[in-house]
Amino acid sequence: xxxxxxxxxxxxxxxxxxxxxxxxxxxxxxxxxxxxxxxxxxxxxxxxxxxxxxxxxxxxxxxxxxxxxxxxxxxxxxxxxxxxxxxxxxxxxxxxxxxxxxxxxxxxxxxxxxxxxxxxxxxxxxxxxxxxxxxxxxxxxxxxxxxxxxxxxxxxxxxxxxxxxxxxxxxxxxxxxxxxxxxxxxxxxxxxxxxxxxxxxxxxxxxxxxxxxxxxxxxxxxxxxxxxxxxxxxxxxxxxxxxxxxxxxxxxxxxxxxxxxxxxxxxxxxxxxxxxxxxxxxxxxxxxxxxxxxxxxxxxxxxxxxxxxxxxxxxxxxxxxxxxxxxxxxxx
Numbered sequence: 067x068x069x070x071x072x073x074x075x076x077x078x079x080x081x082x083x084x085x086x087x088x089x090x091x092x093x094x095x096x097x098x099x100x101x102x103x104x105x106x107x108x109x110x111x112x113x114x115x116x117x118x119x120x121x122x123x124x125x126x127x128x129x130x131x132x133x134x135x136x137x138x139x140x141x142x143x144x145x146x147x148x149x150x151x152x153x154x155x156x157x158x159x160x161x162x163x164x165x166x167x168x169x170x171x172x173x174x175x176x177x178x179x180x181x182x183x184x185x186x187x188x189x190x191x192x193x194x195x196x197x198x199x200x201x202x203x204x205x206x207x208x209x210x211x212x213x214x215x216x217x218x219x220x221x222x223x224x225x226x227x228x229x230x231x232x233x234x235x236x237x238x239x240x241x242x243x244x245x246x247x248x249x250x251x252x253x254x255x256x257x258x259x260x261x262x263x264x265x266x267x268x269x270x271x272x273x274x275x276x277x278x279x280x281x282x283x284x285x286x287x288x289x290x291x292x293x294x295x296x297x298x299x300x301x302x303x304x305x306x307x308x309x310x311x312x313x314x315x316x317x318x319x320x321x322x323x324x325x326x327x328x329x330x331x332x333x334x335x336x337x338x339x340x341x342x343x344x345x346x347x348x349x350x351x352x353x354x355x356x357x358x359x360x361x362x363x364x365x366x367x368x369x370x371x372x373x374x375x376x377x378x379x380x381x382x383x384x385x386x387x388x389x390x391x392x393x394x395x396x397x398x
Contacts, residue, residue, distance in 0.1 A: 087109075119143070121251065130374075142257040148189070159185075278389050287309065289347060314349075323345075
């Protein structure tokens with residue numbers, strides 16, 4: 067998905083993003099040039115930095131106008147992004163992915179062992195940074211890493227399962243995706259010194275946004291191009307990960323469901339993957355899945371209504387709305 071939006075369009079937050087990039091590089095610099103190279107590979111490849119930006123913006127909701135992030139806020143945002151990057155290294159090993167963020171994946175370039183160890187290093191550095199902030203932040207980050215694993219295990223349990231329930235799908239994405247967005251906002255609010263009602267409201271915003279984010283990403287996997295995604299489209303179908311638009315198409319019945327019944331439950335080759343994507347697109351359930359994403363976006367923006375008005379709050383609400391706008395633009 068595109069990287070633009072209200073957060074990066076804000077002058078002060080954009081300046082914090084530049085500071086964040088430098089802090090990320092510094093966090094993974096070691097005495098071993100090779101470890102530094104592989105640990106910084108996806109940092110150098112770029113990225114939307116959505117999760118750390120949410121931490122920065124969450125902290126800034128404590129003031130009417132956005133001010134530059136404090137050092138603790140910046141450190142908290144770095145720890146969040148390092149967890150995300152570490153999880154990507156591990157995900158690419160499990161998926162045998164060859165491309166990530168439009169560049170060669172770490173496992174494809176250096177091998178699975180190096181990718182696993184580099185991912186572990188990133189998680190360790192994130193934990194070290196969090197521990198230097200507070201016991202609360204350290205415990206929260208540790209729990210979030212556990213939630214990421216729990217969500218991934220739930221997904222693996224249903225691999226190639228065409229009878230996967232929508233409830234199981236939602237439980238998986240709450241762990242593997244929404245938990246880190248929730249923690250990003252919570253860490254930003256804590257390090258920003260916000261009161262507890264604001265911390266809770268921003269945590270709920272992050273969770274709801276994360277649910278919408280993953281649903282949108284899953285829709286794009288069956289509707290968008292490789293160029294839009296920055297990775298091969300249709301990979302979930304090949305890998306046997308059946309997401310909301312697929313599950314809704316199966317449940318709706320009819321010819322598209324019949325096509326999927328003849329394809330799902332096993333690995334697909336490229337031609338079969340395209341047939342499956344076409345069946346999902348023709349079944350009318352992409353719109354239904356988009357409606358579910360919209361519901362989560364609405365929940366996210368409603369949680370922000372509990373906060374005092376602020377520039378950062380408006381930017382967060384705008385970023386949530388931007389999710390569905392991106393989906394419309396990518397599939398039009």
